[in-house]
Amino acid sequence: MLNTKTDLLGLPPDDVETALAEHFAARGQPSYRVEQVKKWVFEECVPAIAGMTNLPVAEREALDAKFSLLEPTADTVSRSSDGTVKHLWRLADGELIESVLIPTTNRLTLCISSQAGCAMGCTFCATGWAGFQRQLTSGEIVSQYRVSRRWALDNGYGRISNIVYMGMGEPLANRKALHPSLTILNQGYGVGARRITVSTVGVVPGILELADREEQFRLAISLHAPESELRSQLIPLEKRHSIEELMAALIRFDRAGGRRITFEYTMIRGINDALHLAPALADLAATVNAFVNLIPYNPIPYQDWTASRGERIEAFRSVLEARGVSVAVRVPRGRDIDAACGQLRATRMKPRDAADTDEVTHEAAGKGPQASAYTGEDPTETDLTKPRERPE
Numbered sequence: 001m002l003n004t005k006t007d008l009l010g011l012p013p014d015d016v017e018t019a020l021a022e023h024f025a026a027r028g029q030p031s032y033r034v035e036q037v038k039k040w041v042f043e044e045c046v047p048a049i050a051g052m053t054n055l056p057v058a059e060r061e062a063l064d065a066k067f068s069l070l071e072p073t074a075d076t077v078s079r080s081s082d083g084t085v086k087h088l089w090r091l092a093d094g095e096l097i098e099s100v101l102i103p104t105t106n107r108l109t110l111c112i113s114s115q116a117g118c119a120m121g122c123t124f125c126a127t128g129w130a131g132f133q134r135q136l137t138s139g140e141i142v143s144q145y146r147v148s149r150r151w152a153l154d155n156g157y158g159r160i161s162n163i164v165y166m167g168m169g170e171p172l173a174n175r176k177a178l179h180p181s182l183t184i185l186n187q188g189y190g191v192g193a194r195r196i197t198v199s200t201v202g203v204v205p206g207i208l209e210l211a212d213r214e215e216q217f218r219l220a221i222s223l224h225a226p227e228s229e230l231r232s233q234l235i236p237l238e239k240r241h242s243i244e245e246l247m248a249a250l251i252r253f254d255r256a257g258g259r260r261i262t263f264e265y266t267m268i269r270g271i272n273d274a275l276h277l278a279p280a281l282a283d284l285a286a287t288v289n290a291f292v293n294l295i296p297y298n299p300i301p302y303q304d305w306t307a308s309r310g311e312r313i314e315a316f317r318s319v320l321e322a323r324g325v326s327v328a329v330r331v332p333r334g335r336d337i338d339a340a341c342g343q344l345r346a347t348r349m350k351p352r353d354a355a356d357t358d359e360v361t362h363e364a365a366g367k368g369p370q371a372s373a374y375t376g377e378d379p380t381e382t383d384l385t386k387p388r389e390r391p392e
């Protein structure tokens, strides 16, 4: 059913304050009601207006008639043996999105989605294969934090310390919702800007907008290849925003000061792990003082690639370190629960849903000539076999 109320979860704190002040003034209520409600929304993360127990019942009912706290419901919760927890959330219109809680010794990171599906079509990504459904609203982005925060506290995981926009979707392709959501999480829920990372495959106008923001949100670039031709086979957006253009935007972002850039480099055996690529990667990283995460590829349905061998990943690490680049090999988390972006949703989708999103076409494409031509050999030793083209 269409929500005709104003969703308080999608408004920045200033707008919440304005809307509430008007509402309570019109009802002849004292102004402190505004702060009472804001506290319930941003500090207590109460799931329903009925739970705002220091408001008279009549005020709760009047508030409820005009405003909502629209949260998704949990469709599936999967816990990994390594502590990673993936939620598949069902939105009000039935769309499914994912978020992941990733505990480490000193932090609890929440990975959130910015779109239902994704239109970018990256060939290594389960979400990319399943196609785009729709943009999320700022409230739908923020509500993932609220429901995950409550779940984490209720289940002994503690407080969420960091947020990464690395779930389903390209956040910089949904800037209308991204920017308010950043403000809400930062100013409303008190998550420090340096603890929030926006991850992109290289939407240059969005990077420039982030550089112009005063807050020091962090930026992760899904680079995955340091050369344009190879990168365009993994990330179709490369054809629109080349590495050269991307680097120019990153230089500006870097010069804005105090904002760390991370390069994500998924290592796929025989595709992007040729040793000659490591110095090129190091050069790009050094240009913008980027930290590099080397990530062994997490296999997905529809794609028969595998992770680079451990010794190749270590060789990359050595080259980067020798050139003064900070680098880490990121241990994939939650492999036993399909925790890579889009995987749980892909496996959860019913056959009819799959047909609706052209997965059937992807399946067929996977058996096409380009896919079968891939030999698994190091591309330095054989012709680089192109990853599958996404069907139009």
Ligand code: SF4
Residues within 6 Å of the ligand: 118, 119, 120, 121, 122, 125, 126, 127, 128, 129, 167, 168, 169, 170, 201, 222, 341
């Ligand atoms: S890697 Fe990110 S941008 Fe690319 S298809 Fe997956 S979700 Fe979309």
